[in-house]
Amino acid sequence: xxMTQSPVTLSVSPGESATLSCRASxxxxxxxxxxxxxxxxxxxxxxxxxxxxxTGIAARFSGSxxxxxxTLTISxxxxxxxxxxxxxxxxxxxxxxxxxxxxxxx
Amino acid sequence: xxxxxxxxxxxxxxxxxxxxxxxxxxxxxxTYGMNWVRQAPGKGLEWxxxxxxxxxxxxxxxxxxxxxxxxxxxxxxSLFLQMDSLRAEDTAxxxxxxxxxxxxxxxxxxxxxxxxxx
Numbered sequence: 001x002x003m004t005q006s007p008v009t010l011s012v013s014p015g016e017s018a019t020l021s022c023r024a025s026x027x028x029x030x031x032x033x034x035x036x037x038x039x040x041x042x043x044x045x046x047x048x049x050x051x052x053x054x055t056g057i058a059a060r061f062s063g064s065x066x067x068x069x070x071t072l073t074i075s076x077x078x079x080x081x082x083x084x085x086x087x088x089x090x091x092x093x094x095x096x097x098x099x100x101x102x103x104x105x106x
Numbered sequence: 107x108x109x110x111x112x113x114x115x116x117x118x119x120x121x122x123x124x125x126x127x128x129x130x131x132x133x134x135x136x137t138y139g140m141n142w143v144r145q146a147p148g149k150g151l152e153w154x155x156x157x158x159x160x161x162x163x164x165x166x167x168x169x170x171x172x173x174x175x176x177x178x179x180x181x182x183x184s185l186f187l188q189m190d191s192l193r194a195e196d197t198a199x200x201x202x203x204x205x206x207x208x209x210x211x212x213x214x215x216x217x218x219x220x221x222x223x224x
Contacts, residue, residue, distance in 0.1 A: 042214040042216050088151070090205075094153055095153040
């Protein structure tokens with residue numbers, strides 16, 4: 001299953017919201033996770049089940065979608081939110097990731 | 107708290123071998139699936155291999171099948187990746203990653219760098 005993320009880069013001002021998209025080449029049901037990766041760090045789980053926040057993740061992160069179309073929304077971006085975000089499907093083998101969306105400061 | 111600490115990375119020549127290890131603590135290791143995920147320099151994430159808690163179910167990416175072998179020792183809370191016939195394109199940071207039951211990756215180690223170069 002090919003996962004395609006858009007846009008590649010998103011320039012956002014602090015306090016604004018950001019909407020990231022992830023599309024699967026075939027249905028993955030709701031078996032979709034989002035990860036955040038900051039420079040020099042390992043990825044961190046943000047969301048699973050397409051819309052369930054992982055433990056300790058701020059409420060400004062929300063996820064939606066099912067089937068082939070998914071969205072991660074970050075409301076009121078904080079300085080610590082600027083990073084690269086990856087989606088990943090766990091509906092089928094092999095597990096596959098999107099290529100990532102970089103959210104940068106505008 | 108969950109801790110996953112990788113070791114064994116380094117510089118190896120094409121065609122060579124390397125064995126990565128991951129030491130786990132802070133959870134009941136045998137009840138979780140474990141994975142290796144890699145990231146080439148400046149690139150995205152690529153799932154490499156998975157092993158179930160009892161080692162009965164193992165999966166590999168096509169890019170490594172036949173060259174890499176995943177294994178685990180539940181008595182020692184350890185995960186391994188034996189990498190043979192290494193290629194330049196295997197150069198990456200290799201992360202040890204936990205999942206509960208063939209699902210999302212909920213905990214990641216800090217990674218170990220493998221460089222394949224002559």
